Amino acid sequence: MKLLTSEIPPGKPQTRRKNQKLAPLIVSAFLLTFITLSYPGIIRDSRKISEANSQAFESLDQDSITPASTRLDQKNYQPCSRRKIDAPGCNSSVGGEEIQARNPPPHTTVSPPLTTAEHVLVASKTLTEKDQRNCDLFSGEWVPNPEGPYYTNMTCNAIEEHQNCMKFGRPDLGFLKWRWKPDACELPIFEPHQFLELVRGKSLAFVGDSVARNHMQSLICLLSKVVYPVDVSSPTDANKRHEYRAYHFNISIFSSPYLVRTVRTEPNDITRPFNLYLDEYDESWTNQIEDFDYVIISAGQWFFRPTYFYLNHSLVGCLYCPETNITHFTSSFSYRHAFRTAFRAINTAKKFKGITYLRTFAPSHFEGAQWDKGGDCARTRPLKRNETLLEDFSSEMYSIQLEELKIAQEEGRRKNGSKFRLLDATTPMLLRPDGHPSKYGHWPVQNVTLANDCVHWCLPGPIDSWNDFLQELLKREMEIHRLLT
Numbered sequence: 001m002k003l004l005t006s007e008i009p010p011g012k013p014q015t016r017r018k019n020q021k022l023a024p025l026i027v028s029a030f031l032l033t034f035i036t037l038s039y040p041g042i043i044r045d046s047r048k049i050s051e052a053n054s055q056a057f058e059s060l061d062q063d064s065i066t067p068a069s070t071r072l073d074q075k076n077y078q079p080c081s082r083r084k085i086d087a088p089g090c091n092s093s094v095g096g097e098e099i100q101a102r103n104p105p106p107h108t109t110v111s112p113p114l115t116t117a118e119h120v121l122v123a124s125k126t127l128t129e130k131d132q133r134n135c136d137l138f139s140g141e142w143v144p145n146p147e148g149p150y151y152t153n154m155t156c157n158a159i160e161e162h163q164n165c166m167k168f169g170r171p172d173l174g175f176l177k178w179r180w181k182p183d184a185c186e187l188p189i190f191e192p193h194q195f196l197e198l199v200r201g202k203s204l205a206f207v208g209d210s211v212a213r214n215h216m217q218s219l220i221c222l223l224s225k226v227v228y229p230v231d232v233s234s235p236t237d238a239n240k241r242h243e244y245r246a247y248h249f250n251i252s253i254f255s256s257p258y259l260v261r262t263v264r265t266e267p268n269d270i271t272r273p274f275n276l277y278l279d280e281y282d283e284s285w286t287n288q289i290e291d292f293d294y295v296i297i298s299a300g301q302w303f304f305r306p307t308y309f310y311l312n313h314s315l316v317g318c319l320y321c322p323e324t325n326i327t328h329f330t331s332s333f334s335y336r337h338a339f340r341t342a343f344r345a346i347n348t349a350k351k352f353k354g355i356t357y358l359r360t361f362a363p364s365h366f367e368g369a370q371w372d373k374g375g376d377c378a379r380t381r382p383l384k385r386n387e388t389l390l391e392d393f394s395s396e397m398y399s400i401q402l403e404e405l406k407i408a409q410e411e412g413r414r415k416n417g418s419k420f421r422l423l424d425a426t427t428p429m430l431l432r433p434d435g436h437p438s439k440y441g442h443w444p445v446q447n448v449t450l451a452n453d454c455v456h457w458c459l460p461g462p463i464d465s466w467n468d469f470l471q472e473l474l475k476r477e478m479e480i481h482r483l484l485t
């Protein structure tokens, strides 16, 4: 099924090289690219990285780049209630119903943090089953958790090198000692035995980029206390399949950073632009999706790379291309189309009766300078929600995701088909500038400055909370099922 161009309002045509806000993210996408392609193993050829870094900047007007750090300067602090966002709010996956517009939108209420005494009080107050089921999991704060982490680089062998922050000597381990606390209830910590029972006989697919893989590895590590899966995929295939045979549970990952059909303009040079066929399925995953019970779909930083946009087989525009006779769009254009097409693929998959979780955009945290000029994420504590704001471009990406999720939910319901749920990573991860590998994603290389990774997440680390969310969402789903039958 093809998407009509007219169904989606075109993004605002963009004046090339003028968008200051986007600059820090464009480069972080290059970081993402290189880490993705060098997987698995350490980045050995540091010169290649440096070259790539400089190439990444060719298309950017260096003078126009605003350091990402300015957003955290004291003078720029703004309470969240002044956050400029006209995004619809949402009720997470409460009640198995579609997300609903909520007033005020997320992040706008700033409740004072609980004192320790209050916290204990709230924790000990037994929440009714209904309170727990209906509470918005994603509105909350990070609270101290002396019990973390739940695995280490010694107990889990599935940690990708770049995210093995302990191995590469990260000195402060305080970032491991936090858990997410929803305002109105508790988010139970991941419990591997319980999880494996929840998913017995099921199959789970991740669809996305290297941050999706980061999430999957966190899940495999959290489960490794009980059992490791058998990896039945070819070592050269970016798509992986892991089998938990004793539980008849499978985890697959489909590498699809743009979610739609993508063709490189230069097959062997990933620094060149990609062609995105925004209304065509990426069949590497859409042809296989019917077999899965759960799909966790996500996309992010790749959409800030130079790209050409095709609709109905025709070139309709581009992002950061040199041509003057092509319409220049912002990333919102491709992001919206890609999600609409991906969700449509799921909604038109005849046999698919599973649940799709949209794991929303996880912001990066470069501060102090540009990403290749020593920009870093060196903080060692989470932020409070009144200490930061979602930047305009992140906010726009997030809004697009929520809007497209809602459209997909309505379509799914109309067709008696698949269910779509929200797994909001944006809200909690915005507050975790301390959770990235930074320079601890590789060994120090003499005389070479490698970019700091403020895009992916250390393992163990705050990304483990995504599996706390997943576990709770699955539990809620079973509960709804139980109540209905």
Ligand SMILES: *[C@@H]1O[C@H](CO)[C@@H](O)[C@H](O)[C@H]1NC(C)=O
Pocket (backbone or CB within 6 Å): 091, 094, 095, 097, 100, 102, 134
């Ligand atoms: C959604 O949230 C609003 C405000 O928090 C609440 O009034 C409403 O009942 C919720 N809807 C559902 C379906 O839970």
Ligand SMILES: *[C@@H]1O[C@H](CO)[C@@H](O)[C@H](O)[C@H]1NC(C)=O
Pocket (backbone or CB within 6 Å): 077, 111, 112, 113, 384, 386, 387
């Ligand atoms: C954030 O809120 C806390 C508690 O309400 C307060 O102590 C702190 O000063 C606030 N920070 C800013 C930057 O407003």
Ligand SMILES: *[C@@H]1O[C@H](CO)[C@@H](O)[C@H](O)[C@H]1NC(C)=O
Pocket (backbone or CB within 6 Å): 153, 154, 164, 166, 167, 168, 169
């Ligand atoms: C785990 O981290 C420690 C430092 O905390 C390091 O010495 C060790 O080499 C790492 N092991 C693995 C297998 O990554």
Ligand SMILES: *[C@@H]1O[C@H](CO)[C@@H](O)[C@H](O)[C@H]1NC(C)=O
Pocket (backbone or CB within 6 Å): 201, 202, 203, 243, 248, 249, 250, 291
């Ligand atoms: C898991 O994978 C195996 C091998 O491909 C397959 O036989 C089995 O049916 C799968 N299980 C589920 C629940 O999809």
Ligand SMILES: *[C@@H]1O[C@H](CO)[C@@H](O)[C@H](O)[C@H]1NC(C)=O
Pocket (backbone or CB within 6 Å): 002, 003, 004, 005, 312
């Ligand atoms: C797609 O292009 C073809 C030929 O270029 C045209 O006939 C068709 O109407 C177009 N379809 C849509 C949906 O725009």
Ligand SMILES: *[C@@H]1O[C@H](CO)[C@@H](O)[C@H](O)[C@H]1NC(C)=O
Pocket (backbone or CB within 6 Å): 315, 323, 325, 326
């Ligand atoms: C843009 O101009 C070039 C050369 O002038 C031409 O080859 C190309 O077809 C044009 N592209 C579009 C989309 O008009």
Ligand SMILES: *[C@@H]1O[C@H](CO)[C@@H](O)[C@H](O)[C@H]1NC(C)=O
Pocket (backbone or CB within 6 Å): 414, 415, 416
């Ligand atoms: C959806 O399912 C209900 C009950 O299962 C059925 O009555 C209805 O006809 C179905 N609608 C469509 C469009 O298939």
Ligand SMILES: *[C@@H]1O[C@H](CO)[C@@H](O)[C@H](O)[C@H]1NC(C)=O
Pocket (backbone or CB within 6 Å): 446, 447
């Ligand atoms: C690093 O720089 C120093 C001084 O410029 C030089 O002597 C040394 O060989 C360099 N090391 C490497 C690994 O390039």
